[in-house]
Amino acid sequence: MSPAARVRGLKPDWISDPKVWRTEALAGLVVALALIPEAISFSIIAGVDPAIGLFASFTMAVVISIVGGRRAMISAATGAVALVIAPLNREHGLGHLVAAVILAGVFQVVLGAVGVAKLMRFVPRSVMVGFVNALAILIFMAQVPEMRDVPWAVYPLIVGGLALMVFFPRITTVIPAPLVSIVILTVITVGAAIAVPTVGGKGALPSSLPVPGLPDVPFTLDTLTTIAPYAFAMALVGLMESLMTAKLVDEITDTPSNKTRESIGQGIANVVTGFFGGMGGCAMIGQTMINVKVSGARTRLSTFLAGAFLMVLCIVCGPVVSDIPMAALVAVMIMVSFATFDWHSVTPKTLKRMPAGEIAVMVITVACVVATHNLAVGVVVGSVTAMVVFAKRVAHLAEVTAVAGSDGRTVVYQVTGELFFASSNDLVGRFDYATDADKVVIDLSAAHIWDASSVAALDAVETKYAQCGKTVEITGLNDPSADLHGRLTGELAGSH
Numbered sequence: 001m002s003p004a005a006r007v008r009g010l011k012p013d014w015i016s017d018p019k020v021w022r023t024e025a026l027a028g029l030v031v032a033l034a035l036i037p038e039a040i041s042f043s044i045i046a047g048v049d050p051a052i053g054l055f056a057s058f059t060m061a062v063v064i065s066i067v068g069g070r071r072a073m074i075s076a077a078t079g080a081v082a083l084v085i086a087p088l089n090r091e092h093g094l095g096h097l098v099a100a101v102i103l104a105g106v107f108q109v110v111l112g113a114v115g116v117a118k119l120m121r122f123v124p125r126s127v128m129v130g131f132v133n134a135l136a137i138l139i140f141m142a143q144v145p146e147m148r149d150v151p152w153a154v155y156p157l158i159v160g161g162l163a164l165m166v167f168f169p170r171i172t173t174v175i176p177a178p179l180v181s182i183v184i185l186t187v188i189t190v191g192a193a194i195a196v197p198t199v200g201g202k203g204a205l206p207s208s209l210p211v212p213g214l215p216d217v218p219f220t221l222d223t224l225t226t227i228a229p230y231a232f233a234m235a236l237v238g239l240m241e242s243l244m245t246a247k248l249v250d251e252i253t254d255t256p257s258n259k260t261r262e263s264i265g266q267g268i269a270n271v272v273t274g275f276f277g278g279m280g281g282c283a284m285i286g287q288t289m290i291n292v293k294v295s296g297a298r299t300r301l302s303t304f305l306a307g308a309f310l311m312v313l314c315i316v317c318g319p320v321v322s323d324i325p326m327a328a329l330v331a332v333m334i335m336v337s338f339a340t341f342d343w344h345s346v347t348p349k350t351l352k353r354m355p356a357g358e359i360a361v362m363v364i365t366v367a368c369v370v371a372t373h374n375l376a377v378g379v380v381v382g383s384v385t386a387m388v389v390f391a392k393r394v395a396h397l398a399e400v401t402a403v404a405g406s407d408g409r410t411v412v413y414q415v416t417g418e419l420f421f422a423s424s425n426d427l428v429g430r431f432d433y434a435t436d437a438d439k440v441v442i443d444l445s446a447a448h449i450w451d452a453s454s455v456a457a458l459d460a461v462e463t464k465y466a467q468c469g470k471t472v473e474i475t476g477l478n479d480p481s482a483d484l485h486g487r488l489t490g491e492l493a494g495s496h
Contacts, residue, residue, distance in 0.1 A: 009171035020299065022174070027295030028305025030179045030332075031074055031287050035061075036285070036321060037308050038330055040202040041079045046082040046279050047089045048097065048466025050203030055078040055210040056278030062271040065300045069261030070246040072253070072297045074268060074288045074306055077281040079142075080374060085279065088230045094215035100227040100234065101280035102215065105270030112263025120243050126358040127382035129345045130365025131244055134378055137339035137370055139286045143330045143337075146197070147389050153194050154327045161185055161331025176295045178332045185328040200322025205314040210276040218296060235267075238282030240376040241265050245283035249292055285375075290338050346474070359391035387444055395422035398447070400430040410439045416446040419454035426455040433464050440465055444477025455488040 035057050043053030057076035066074040089097040147154065164181040189196055217223050246257050269282045291297045291306070313321045345349055351359060369375055398417035404410075412492030413431065417423060431440075442461070449455060462472045477485060 002385070015088055021301070023295070024297050024299055024301040025305055026176050026179060027291050027297035027302040028294055030176050030182070031291050031302070031306040032309035032313055033179075033182055033285075033324065034287055034290055034329060034332055035074075035076055035306065035320070036205070036313065037199055037202050037236060037312075037326065038284070040081040040199075041077050041236060041475060042077045043203070043279065045079060046086045048094060048279055051206040052094070052211075052277065053082075054206055054310065055276055056273050056281050056309045056372060058311045059210070059278055060269045060274040060281045061303055061310065062227055063272045065304035066270045066304070067261075067265075068265035068300075069258035070249055070283075070356075071147060071255075071257070071300050072243075072288075072292050073246060073249055073257075073262075074284050074291050074303055075242065075266065075281055076284050076287065076307075077279055077283055078238075078241065079222055079239055080376065081234055081280050081282060082238055084234045085230055088227065092226060096223070097279065098215040099217045099223065099276055100231040102271050102274030103224075104234040104238065105267040105272075105279060107232055108267030108270060109241055109264050110267075111235060111239060112260055112265075112267060115213075116239060117243055117259030117263045120247060123244070123247075123379065123383055124361065124386040125378060126361040127365050127386055128244070128247065128335070129342050130362040130382055131199045131369070131375060131379055131474055132340060132342050133345065133362070134369030135285050135375065136234050137366070137372065137394040138375075139333055139337040139340065141370075143332040143333050146326050146330045151194075151196050154196050154325075156195065157185055157189070157194075157325060157327035158331045158334070160188075161184050161328050165331065165335045178290065178335070178435065182324060182328045185331075186324050187447065189325045189327075190323050194325075196476050197326045198322060199324045199326065199460055201326070205322065206311075207315060207442075208309060208317065209315070210278070213277065214276065214277050218444055221245075234280060237262055237374070237376045238266055238270070238280070240379055241285070242283035243286055244379060245285045248285070249288060252292055253298060254278060255298075256296045256405060276480050284330065284331060284338075284473075287338055289340050292306070310355075313381070333431075333488065342347065361386045390411065391402035391420075391422045398423035398427070400427070402432070409437050410441060412441045412443055413435045414443045414446065418448055418450060419444075419457075420450040421453035422459040424454040428460045431461055431464070432467050433470075436465075436468075436470065439471050440470055440472045442472060443453075443473045443476045444474060444481065445478075447476075448478065449481035449484050451484075452488055455485055458485070459489055459492060 002312065036054065039053035040050040041058040043050045046053070054423055060075045064073070068075070085100055085466045086095050088100055105178065147158070161181040164184060165177040168177040168180050190192070243264060246259060246262050246412070250257055266282060273280055287306070291302050361382055364385050365378045368381045369378030372378070398419060399416070401414045403414060419427070425495070442458070458474065465472045
């Protein structure tokens with residue numbers, strides 16, 4: 001390969017392919033339009049000026065497009081982060097909130113560096129499906145307030161917007177249908193002077209770029225102890241939502257992502273956002289779905305342009321953007337919620353074939369998320385439930401079978417399955433201590449010892465046979481089991 005060819009191979013797709021550039025640019029524009037009312041709404045939840053949320057969305061998107069580990073994923077100000085830091089802002093003011101955002105970013109960098117992203121492998125598919133379905137429900141529920149106590153004209157506008165997004169792609173996919181829908185509905189409402197809620201009604205848009213600076217707080221230990229709990233909670237919630245979103249985009253695009261880099265990138269983005277006076281954020285699943293699933297974006301360019309267009313729209317095109325009817329953006333988000341929901345997971349055919357435990361985990365995940373409006377809570381509760389279901393299922397796989405020895409003075413017990421705290425609990429009761437032969441062999445060649453509970457149970461079996469004047473020999477241990485048994489046997493007296 002020539003040097004020129006190698007250089008071309010290192011270039012991002014959008015540099016050499018105008019079609020990719022157009023797709024990414026238009027996707028970024030649609031996402032930027034959708035980010036504006038969301039950022040303003042989250043600012044209200046956090047109790048800060050709308051500009052604080054918009055600045056956070058700008059800096060998060062631009063920074064994560066460079067340092068993040070998942071291409072085409074959108075990070076911005078989010079409701080989950082707003083809920084976590086709102087009490088801090090109410091009690092101590094904006095300075096403490098900004099300081100907490102910076103500290104949360106530092107926590108995320110540290111957590112990413114120590115490998116917290118690897119915990120994602122323990123999130124089962126049933127939890128992932130529940131997470132996606134709950135997300136779709138939350139996106140839809142977030143639109144309901146925009147459809148209450150509004151002029152009647154809002155409803156035909158929403159229906160018209162949905163119809164445009166369904167049928168316009170049949171004509172062409174060069175321009176994203178959501179962008180076409182937003183433009184047409186805005187032209188109709190402005191041209192016909194239809195009085196409906198608009199983006200401008202959500203709050204004033206900023207007229208200048210954010211300026212970097214230090215948070216207005218005393219740099220004391222008291223300040224640190226005040227903000228640390230909120231910062232740590234924000235770091236955990238932000239990482240969980242971001243990593244779950246990255247995993248979802250991996251599946252949609254059938255491409256891998258670097259979860260460790262994403263974790264550290266989220267931290268860097270929050271640190272930068274804090275120094276620019278923003279309210280912090282994490283991956284936005286709804287806007288990411290617009291970018292990836294609806295608009296077809298696949299590169300970092302769309303993420304960068306979403307942040308850049310956001311500021312351009314606010315500062316340069318503020319009056320025009322303010323006239324966009326909320327009905328147009330509601331229609332986009334309703335379309336996103338329907339596209340996000342995993343309809344296959346709730347079909348009668350799927351439910352009939354799926355194990356009851358898997359269905360229960362999915363339903364519990366959805367219920368927890370919808371009840372708390374916190375995706376992180378649902379993921380944690382769902383994962384714990386899945387572990388309990390798995391432990392209960394595996395516990396029944398441990399079997400003990402007695403076989404008479406060839407010499408008539410020995411009995412052999414063959415143990416099969418996984419021995420851990422749940423399955424080893426009833427192990428002691430599976431032996432016939434009083435009537436067995438003088439020598440007992442416990443064959444573990446088809447079993448595996450996982451924890452101290454299993455070693456303690458085997459010690460208890462040996463003790464009971466010794467009380468009857470009989471000897472026990474344990475055979476067939478694989479190397480890890482032999483190592484664990486050798487280190488703990490006889491050291492766990494009283495633990496069983």
